Amino acid sequence: MNDFETKIRELFNREPEPPGPVPRHNCPRPEELSQSFEPDCPAEIKARIIDHVITCPACQREFELLRGSRSFIDRLSKIMARDKPGPAGKMISVFTSSVTWWKTATAVVLLLGLLSLLYLGITYWNTLTEERRSEAANKIVLSEEVHWPQPALVRLAWKPRDGNFQYRVEVYDQNMYLLWQSPLLSETAVLVPDKVLEAMKDYQYFFWQLLIYSGQDKVSESPVRKVRLVSQ
Amino acid sequence: MEEFSAFIRSLVLRYNLEKLGLDADDLIQEISLKLWKVIDHEKNIHNPASYIKKVVESAVIDQIRRVRKEEELYTSEKQKLISELEPRSNRYQNPPGSMKEYILKATDQLLESRKIVVKLYLLNMSLPEISAYLNYSQDKTRNLLYRGLSDLKAILKEMGFRHERLRD
Numbered sequence: 001m002n003d004f005e006t007k008i009r010e011l012f013n014r015e016p017e018p019p020g021p022v023p024r025h026n027c028p029r030p031e032e033l034s035q036s037f038e039p040d041c042p043a044e045i046k047a048r049i050i051d052h053v054i055t056c057p058a059c060q061r062e063f064e065l066l067r068g069s070r071s072f073i074d075r076l077s078k079i080m081a082r083d084k085p086g087p088a089g090k091m092i093s094v095f096t097s098s099v100t101w102w103k104t105a106t107a108v109v110l111l112l113g114l115l116s117l118l119y120l121g122i123t124y125w126n127t128l129t130e131e132r133r134s135e136a137a138n139k140i141v142l143s144e145e146v147h148w149p150q151p152a153l154v155r156l157a158w159k160p161r162d163g164n165f166q167y168r169v170e171v172y173d174q175n176m177y178l179l180w181q182s183p184l185l186s187e188t189a190v191l192v193p194d195k196v197l198e199a200m201k202d203y204q205y206f207f208w209q210l211l212i213y214s215g216q217d218k219v220s221e222s223p224v225r226k227v228r229l230v231s232q
Numbered sequence: 233m234e235e236f237s238a239f240i241r242s243l244v245l246r247y248n249l250e251k252l253g254l255d256a257d258d259l260i261q262e263i264s265l266k267l268w269k270v271i272d273h274e275k276n277i278h279n280p281a282s283y284i285k286k287v288v289e290s291a292v293i294d295q296i297r298r299v300r301k302e303e304e305l306y307t308s309e310k311q312k313l314i315s316e317l318e319p320r321s322n323r324y325q326n327p328p329g330s331m332k333e334y335i336l337k338a339t340d341q342l343l344e345s346r347k348i349v350v351k352l353y354l355l356n357m358s359l360p361e362i363s364a365y366l367n368y369s370q371d372k373t374r375n376l377l378y379r380g381l382s383d384l385k386a387i388l389k390e391m392g393f394r395h396e397r398l399r400d
Contacts, residue, residue, distance in 0.1 A: 004385055005353075011331045012354045024303070030296040034289055039367040046366065047348050054336065054351045058303065062296045067357065068239045069292045073285045074364075 027059050028052060037070050140222045142210060148229045152197040157189035158210050158222070165212050165219065171196060172207040172224070179206070184213060203229055263291045338387040346380030353377055 028036075028049055035041055036049045053063045145155035156169055169182040169190050180196040200206055206229065210222040241256045266287040339350055352362045363373040 005381055008335065008381065008384065009354055009356065012335050013356065014331060024300070030293045030300070033296075034293055037365060039364075043366070047344070050348055050351050050355075054339075054355060060355065062299075063355065065292055065296065066289075067361065069288050070364075071361065072239070073288050076284055 024056070024058055026052065027056060030062060033059065033062055034066050037066060140210060140212075140220075142222055142225055144208075144225070144227050146227060146229065148231060149201065152194070152201070154192040154197060154227070155189055156192065156208055156210075160188045161212060163214075165214055168211040168213060170209050170211065172209075173200070174203055174205060174207075176207060200229065205229055259291060259295050263288055266291065334388070334391065334393050335384075338384055338391055338393070341387050342380050342383055346376050346383060349373060349376040350380040350384055353381070 032045075033049065033053075036046050053059045140161070141159040143157045145153070145157065147153040158167065166184045166186055167182075167188070168184055169180075170178060171180040171192060173179050179199055180193065182190055205226055207224050207226055209224045212219045212221065241260075267284060335354070339347060339354070342350055348366065349362055352365060357365065359370060359373055359377065362368075362377070363370045366373065368376075
C-alpha cells in the first residue's frame with residue numbers, strides 16, 4: 001500500500017509540464033483559488049475547484065503557489081502565537097503599546113503617585129522632626145527667681161542648649177494673654193521689665209514660655225510654666 | 233522567510249514562470265518589505281497574524297493576475313499565428329493515453345468523499361495539508377485517503393491499467 005501511494009503520485013506528476021502557457025478555460029479567479037483554502041469555504045466549491053485544478057496545469061501552478069504561501073503563513077502564525085507574551089508580558093506591553101492616551105494616563109497616574117508619596121514622606125519627616133523638637137524642648141530646664149512684691153523682681157532663666165541658638169521669652173497673664181515678649185537673646189536669663197511687673201501687681205500667678213531660635217527660625221519651644229507670685 | 237523564498241524560487245524555476253513575468257525576487261521582496269513593516273509597526277496592528285496572511289495572499293494573488301495577463305497576451309498572439317494553419321481547441325488536454333489521463337479517469341470513479349482527498353494527494357499535498365484544506369480531522373483524512381487509494385488501485389486494475397511500476 002505504501003509503495004502504491006508513493007508510486008501513483010509519482011506517475012501522476014511524471015508528465016512533463018506543457019511548454020509555455022496553456023489556454024485557459026473556465027478557470028477560477030485567483031481569489032476563488034485562494035478562498036478555497038479557507039476552512040469555512042463550502043465543500044462543493046472546494047470540490048469544484050479541485051476538479052478543475054487537477055486537470056488544468058496553469059491553475060495547478062497557481063494552486064501550488066497559494067498552497068506554499070498558506071503553509072508559510074501558518075508557520076509564521078504559529079511562531080507568533082508561540083512568542084505571545086504571558087500575563088506579565090501583556091502588562092508590560094500595555095506600557096509599550098502605541099495607544100498614546102494609555103501612555104499619558106499611565107504617566108500622569110505614576111506622577112501623581114510619586115507626588116503623593118513625596119508629600120506623605122515630607123509630612124512624616126516633619127512630624128518626626130516636630131516630635132524630636134518637642135522632645136528636646138521638654139528637656140529644657142527652666143527656672144525662676146522671684147522677689148515679690150517689694151522690691152518686685154522676676155528673673156527667668158534656662159539652661160543653654162548645645163549649639164548656636166538664640167532665645168525669646170514670652171510672659172502671659174492669668175488668662176494666657178500675652179503681656180510681654182522679649183527681644184531675641186543670646187543670654188540664658190532675663191529680667192522681666194518693671195512695667196510688666198507693674199501690670200502683674202494684682203496677679204496671683206503668671207505664665208511664661210521660652211522660644212528657641214536658630215537665626216530667624218523658631219526651632220522649638222519649652223512647655224509653658226506657671227509661676228506663683230507670693231510674698232517672699 | 234528563507235525557506236519561503238527558496239520555495240518561490242523553485243516554483244518559478246520549475247514552471248518557467250519568469251517567462252510569464254513572475255519574478256521570484258520581486259514577489260519575495262514585496263512580501264518581505266510588507267512583513268518588515270508589520271514587525272516595525274506591530275503595535276499598530278491588532279491582529280498581526282491575520283495582517284500577515286492578507287499581505288502574503290494579496291501579493292501572491294497580484295502575481296497570479298500579472299501572470300494570467302501575460303499568458304493571455306502570449307496565447308492570443310500565438311493563436312493568431314496558428315489559427316490559420318489548424319483549428320484547435322482552447323482547452324488544454326492531457327495527452328491521450330497518458331498516465332495522468334488514466335489516473336484521472338479512475339479517480340473520477342471514486343466515492344465523492346474519497347475522490348477529493350485522493351485528488352489533493354495527487355496534487356502533492358501532505359496529510360496535514362489535506363486535513364487543513366478540507367477542515368477534517370487528520371484521522372478522518374487518513375481514513376478517506378487510504379480507502380480512496382485502495383479503491384483507486386482496484387479501479388485502475390479493472391480498467392486494465394497495467395504498469396510495472398504499480399506492482400507492489
